[in-house]
Amino acid sequence: MTETAHPRTAPLRAHAEIDLAALRANVRALRAQAPGAALMAVVKSDAYGHGAVPCARAAVAEGATWLGTATPEEALALRAAGLSPSQVRILCWLWTPGGPWREAIEADVDVSVSGLWALEEVRRAARSAGRPARVQLKADTGLGRNGCQPADWPGLVAEALRAEAEGTVRITGLWSHFACADEPGHPSIAAQLTRFRDMVAYAEQQGVQPEVRHIANSPATLTLPESHFDLVRPGIALYGVSPSPEIGTPADFGLRPVMTLSASLALVKHTPGGHGVSYGHHYVTPGETTLGLVPVGYADGIPRHASGAGPVLIGGKWRTVAGRVAMDQFVVDLGGDEPEVGAQAVLFGPGDRGEPTAEDWAQAAGTIAYEIVTRIGTRVPRVYVNEEPDGQDG
Structure with missing residues (x-):
């Protein structure tokens, strides 16, 4: 992670000044955009280059109740830095076979599962850890990257519920990600929302009781209130950068670059x-x-x-x-x-x-x-x- 420095006393070749007051103000502005939802501060990729630990601490101090990371190493580093489960939940979503599942479970990190291979690795790790894994099931509603395809969703939900019944898994979330939320009016936005609602409804009809349902990234947080559900996940907007010139400047949303x-x-x-x-x-x-x-x-x-x-x-x-x-x-x-x-x-x-x-x-x-x-x-x-x-x- 990026080294934390303090205001300089000697000239530097170059430096990136990170204004944490601006970040805290951005958190407040984003919470105001989605007053009925919890806020996940996405701090993947070293908080978009701004420094994950300082930015995570600032966001949590301002009311973020979740942190979002891509890799498990990012999530574990936040826990190691003292961001405890009693302070903030952490979701990690980019896993490959053989990943540090047990370490994540023991650190009380929510792990994302998009396929049966991952669910099976989680179950084995949970047995080894002697405690259930907090698992969020990701649906591919149209982005075409990670996430479970609608045709495979019933099978994943069924296996996850079996794992929950055996005590190795607690299904804590159902989630997805937009492809074109930064392009206002794009037809995929409404289509993905409909598909997400349908996939969530199916899972809940089968007995899933998630703590959170979420799909809103930065542009959706700013422009699509119907997508806010239980939780919004701003990333780039947290750092005062507009997700797209087409939806507006940072100032249009009360944001300031950090x-x-x-x-x-x-x-x-x-x-x-x-x-x-x-x-x-x-x-x-x-x-x-x-x-x-x-x-x-x-x-x-x-x-x-x-x-x-x-x-x-x-x-x-x-x-x-x-x-x-x-x-x-x-x-x-x-x-x-x-x-x-x-x-x-x-x-x-x-x-x-x-x-x-x-x-x-x-x-x-x-x-x-x-x-x-x-x-x-x-x-x-x-x-x-x-x-x-x-x-x-x-």
């Missing part, structure tokens, strides 16, 4: 016109100018696809990556300006101080803002600010 990524200029130099810049000379200076060296590159998670397009705020002005992004650095044309070496280059942040946003970088790289924040690597330290609530944030 991460600000910046670096210290490593060099400022004069160059003549006609000077090639970076690999391949895809950028050539149009005239005499100054170049600034920003000491982060694709090894830090800066997308190479944003070469020639990625925006950076330096000295109060937007600049653009000049030429290719390299492994450890990229260059900007400063147009004759001469900021000091060590001056701050802000790659992205909330945007309200003139800096680019993660969405701006997503547009430049031809990707989504999820990828921009999640890919920021571990050699960029996270610096946590506003760790302790001071009255009402926001």
Whole structure:
């Protein structure tokens, strides 16, 4: 997991500032969007690059009663960090054969099951642990990834109920995931909701008594109240990033981006016109100018696809990556300006101080803002600010 750092006392090559007050305010805003449902803070992939443990603690302090992880290692790390079952439930959903089922059961982690192979491994692990496993059955309602197909659902439900009767399993949840909730009006949304209701109804008719039923991800939490059921699972929205420009900006939903990524200029130099810049000379200076060296590159998670397009705020002005992004650095044309070496280059942040946003970088790289924040690597330290609530944030 990403190293936890505190406000710096010396300049850093680069750092990602994580504003936990913004995260707490986002939790409040998301809970207000779904007042009748519990909230699961999805902290998979190291909290989308923001740091799983600090973000999980902040979300739980603000009322999140569940945490969501992809891998079992992520779930177990949260328990090891002191996020106890008495504080928060944890769901883990991405399993492969031979996974640490027993460890998860002993850590009181809810495990997701999509097929009979997984159910059988859970039963064996539960017998070994000497206690029942908390199991959530996942339905494939149309996404086509993980989850049990409708045709196989009766068999999985029947086996899960047999396992529950023998005392190796407690069925705690029924759940699914949307394919196109970030595309308002897409016909698959209504179709998936109908299928989910039908599959939940079937399971309950057979005797399943789940604690929670859930399908709503970030876009559904924000725009589809009919999908909220017992629990909503915001991920990217928790970190103040819109799931899709089509559904609105973060500000439209009262959200604020949590991460600000910046670096210290490593060099400022004069160059003549006609000077090639970076690999391949895809950028050539149009005239005499100054170049600034920003000491982060694709090894830090800066997308190479944003070469020639990625925006950076330096000295109060937007600049653009000049030429290719390299492994450890990229260059900007400063147009004759001469900021000091060590001056701050802000790659992205909330945007309200003139800096680019993660969405701006997503547009430049031809990707989504999820990828921009999640890919920021571990050699960029996270610096946590506003760790302790001071009255009402926001």
